[in-house]
Amino acid sequence: MTSRLRQDLHTLAGAYALNALPEDELRRFEEHLAHCESCVQEVRGLTETAALLGAATARTPPEDLRRRVLEEVSRTRQLAPAETRWAAPRSRWWRWGGGLVLAACLAVVLALGGVVAWQQRQIAQLEENEESIAAVLSAPDAEVASAQPAEGVAVTAVSSENRGDLVFSAQGLEPLSEQDYQLWLADPDGSVRSAGLLRVDPGGEVRPLLAAGIGEAEGIAVTVEPEGGSAQPTSEPMMQMPLSS
């Protein structure tokens, strides 16, 4: 990128904090943010400032709103979807050591070796699918990793280093509207690449996803992205999991 273009992107920090970027430029700016710590700092301060502009408009909401909100809340399950475009410095989220951000949401359980009962159930479902998926599952070097990233959500990844493939499945994900769950592979150099979109049926079952060419990937993650997916993650992962090597 030329420095001219970089400078140009930098001046978008104000428009970004005001939520005034059109979709295409928003994506580009967020990609830029991932590599620009000073921009992240600036965006942070400007976002706080914009919030004060918002607070200046405060007015008493209709009394009935409180009752309706509390009523809806009482029957709304909490989830850990990625938030919208909340200035996520994406260069940061992919650090195993610094998983503090997710600590409140995630309790990652790694089960290497012993395959517990529910995993076997998941694998049985997987086997109903395509041959290539079955091939990964039956590979002699297949490794199973599983996690429960949120209440009621279970994910399993089965990978075969020799085949270079990975099969991902999940249960209990809330179907999204106008957004998609996207699976990512993290490479040792810190880069992240898409492994495809998850297809969630209305019951929360995810169609097993085959990711070919995992190469040296050392971890996987799932984020919520705008419908159709993104070139790079635009939000923090709702789950991430190291792959054994």
Place this chain on the structure above:
Amino acid sequence: MNDDAVPRLAGDAGPEAPPREGLSDLLRRVARGDERAFEQVYDRMSPSVYGLVRRILRDPAQSEEVAQEVMVEVWRWACRYDEHRGSPQAWMMTLAHRRAVDRVRTEQAATEREARAAAVGDGSPYDEVEEEATGRLEHERVRRCLETLTELQSQSVRLAYYGGYTYREVAKLLSSPLGTVKTRMRDGLIRLRDCLGVEW
């Protein structure tokens, strides 16, 4: 600049005036499913959320609907809030702004938006700050700080934030070059940030 003349209030933490830890702690409890904590978050934040949404959408019924969506999102997504990245207020106001603007950009007819633009763009520079604001203190601080901006900075910031326009639309409305508007939004916000004493 005349912001030196503005009396700074000791320990002024904004209109919701909870100590910053307060709302963060509450959100942590909300993330664990604590509905009592959520009620407190609602009581502190709903005037700001509703006010902003109403400022952008104008229509009371739609505003209520969107404010409800926003507050329920706060409940659902509480565990996504990361205090290292900003204040709870900013997190919630960002959610509110995006929700309202999504609604305005998808649902409101172009003609209606043009009418709105006329209302935002003309008249006194402060007509967009809610007259009947319950957040009196914040209202006054923001009003005074907006006064320190140039006309173009102020209009760019207000059209984008209160009008829900993209910077491209703002440039068209103000008949100014894109680059100028981009820059004015940034330096206008920086000046506001410094005037308001934002610490982040």
